[in-house]
Structures are given as structure tokens and as C-alpha cells.
Amino acid sequence: MELALSEALLRRIREASWVTAFTGAGVSAESGVPTFRGTGGIWEKFRPEELASMDAFLRNPDLVWQWYAHRREVMAQVQPNPGHTALVRLERLFPGFALITQNIDNLHRRAGSATVYELHGNIERNFCSRCGELYRPEEGEVAGTVPRCHSCGGPVRPDVVWFGELLPEEEWNRSVAAARSADLFLSIGTSAVVYPAASLPMIARRAGAYLVEINPEPTPLTEIADELLAGRAGEILPQLADAAERIREGQRADEV
Ligand code: BJW
Numbered sequence: 001m002e003l004a005l006s007e008a009l010l011r012r013i014r015e016a017s018w019v020t021a022f023t024g025a026g027v028s029a030e031s032g033v034p035t036f037r038g039t040g041g042i043w044e045k046f047r048p049e050e051l052a053s054m055d056a057f058l059r060n061p062d063l064v065w066q067w068y069a070h071r072r073e074v075m076a077q078v079q080p081n082p083g084h085t086a087l088v089r090l091e092r093l094f095p096g097f098a099l100i101t102q103n104i105d106n107l108h109r110r111a112g113s114a115t116v117y118e119l120h121g122n123i124e125r126n127f128c129s130r131c132g133e134l135y136r137p138e139e140g141e142v143a144g145t146v147p148r149c150h151s152c153g154g155p156v157r158p159d160v161v162w163f164g165e166l167l168p169e170e171e172w173n174r175s176v177a178a179a180r181s182a183d184l185f186l187s188i189g190t191s192a193v194v195y196p197a198a199s200l201p202m203i204a205r206r207a208g209a210y211l212v213e214i215n216p217e218p219t220p221l222t223e224i225a226d227e228l229l230a231g232r233a234g235e236i237l238p239q240l241a242d243a244a245e246r247i248r249e250g251q252r253a254d255e256v
């Protein structure tokens, strides 16, 4: 469906020095990675606290390991979609651009985005939950049991952020700075209910950014957003990138 962009958004695209994009599971849905919440979401089948927490891992490390091993396999098999690619195109158009993601699937980097802040970690990394030693994805795994650390014997875990855990400090600080710097902030494919990540659009809005949400469904953010572009990221983002290229590259041609 052809997207009619508002005058206000077109003006922001024309004038913006800094654009920040913030993504959630919805941006990878069209690649075939299930979302967490809503119809077909992962949490329909599993309770989050039974799998995505340190308590769960200590209670049943093999089960949690198997769950992540399965998801790692799914994520390795899928490909970036036109939404990911459009974000790579947008990055090239603005002097300042940051992509903050809650996703652990590595698809933004695989698509070619350069500045990516991964707030909830990356499923392609593991570390020892006791001594912190880093491990490669499948290293040491024996048919569905959690690998043990060579140095201390502790259970190895995925480098993802579970409930009750702190976000990686440097990624968080850079994300807050990118939210504050943004003239245009795009919140894409996230239910915006998991904190502290969900505060970033509000931080950006309070610092003066024009806040645009891209999601087929309304979220708690919709009320404070300047605009909701209701639809799928893989359909809306390419049209936004087309418009931005027309505007920004036309501008550059005028300057020559
Ligand atoms: C499309 C689409 C298409 C579909 N195109 N869109 C009570 C009140 C407030 C806070 C808390 C509270 N109790 C506990 C907390 C804190 C907690 C929290 O926020 N909980 C809330 C759920 C209530 N947060 C934390 O624990 C965080 N840490 C923390 O706060 O530390 C301080 C602390 C220390 C000690 C004690 C307490 C606090 C850490 C949060 C870590 C989140 N981890 C997960 C799992 C990561 C690993 C893994 O993948 O397994 O991160 S949970 C899960 O949710 C994952 C996601 O990154 C995150 C966000 O989900 P996301 O991306 O928004 O996905 P969905 O599925 O929710 O939404 C998809 C959206 O896409 C939908 O809107 C669709 O409509 C849309 N969509 N198709 C565009 N084609």
C-alpha cells in the first residue's frame, strides 16, 4: 500500500541532522523470527520468567540452554528483510544516525547497519555465568545439555539480558545519548513495555525529537507519539527510505 507521509514528517526528514531508530521483535517478524507478545508470540507458549531469568537458568540450565539453542538455530537460518535493509539506507542519509535494538538476532548487523547498540545482548555470544569467560556459540555443547566452563566448571549462558538484569552499561549510555540527540526518532516493531528500553522514545520526545511509531498495532507509546505509521516495518520502512533518499539526495544535488 502506498504510504502518504505527512508534511510534518517530510519536513523533519529534510531538516534532521540526527535520526535514531529503535527496534523490537516486530522488525524481524517478517524474516520469520517469532515476536514475544501477542498472537503467535513466544510467550503464548512459555512464561517469560520460566525461561528468560537467572532463576530459571539456575533451576534448569539444560532447559534454558536448549531453548536458546533452538532459537539460535532459527535466527541463523533466517535472512534480513526489506525493513532491515531500509534502515541501512537511512543510515547513509543523515550526518548522525544510531540504531538501537532490543533484538538479539544479529539481523541488523547482517543487513549492513554500522552503528548498532544491542541493548538486550546477542545470541551469537555466550559466557560463563560464574567467571565470565567468553565462549563461541556451540562450543562444548553435548546434545542439549548446558556446556560447562573449561576454567571453573560453571554453566555457560547466552549473552542476553534476562529479567532483573542490568543492561550493558556502555550500550545503554550511548542509547540515551542517541535518544537525546535525535531530531527524528523512529520506534519500530516494539510493544514498548519492557523497561528501561521503553523509556528511550520518551527521553527522545522530551528532548525535542519528532516521535514516529511504526507498528501494525497501537502500543502504550502511541498516545505520546507525534505519528503512528500503522503497518509492517518491511512495507513502511522501504517507502520511508525512498522518500528520504528523494529528499536528502535532491538536497545534496541542489547544493552542488
Ligand atoms: C510488528 C510487526 C511487523 C509485529 N512490523 N511491527 C514492573 C514495572 C516496570 C518494570 C518492571 C516491573 N517488574 C519488572 C520490571 C523490570 C523489567 C520490565 O520491564 N518488565 C516489564 C515486562 C514489566 N525489566 C527488566 O527486568 C530489565 N532490567 C532491569 O530493569 O534492570 C534493573 C533491575 C535490576 C534488578 C531488579 C529489577 C530491575 C531487563 C529486561 C530484559 C528483557 N529481556 C528480553 C529477553 C531477551 C533475551 C531473549 O530474547 O530471550 O528481551 S524480554 C523480551 O522483551 C526481549 C525483548 O527485547 C523485549 C521487548 O520485546 P519487543 O521487542 O517489544 O517484542 P514484543 O513481542 O513485545 O512486541 C513486538 C511488537 O512488534 C508488537 O507491538 C507487534 O504489534 C509488532 N509487530 N509484526 C512492525 N511486521
Ligand code: ZN
Pocket: 128, 129, 130, 131, 132, 133, 149, 150, 151, 152, 153, 154
Ligand atoms: Zn567459568
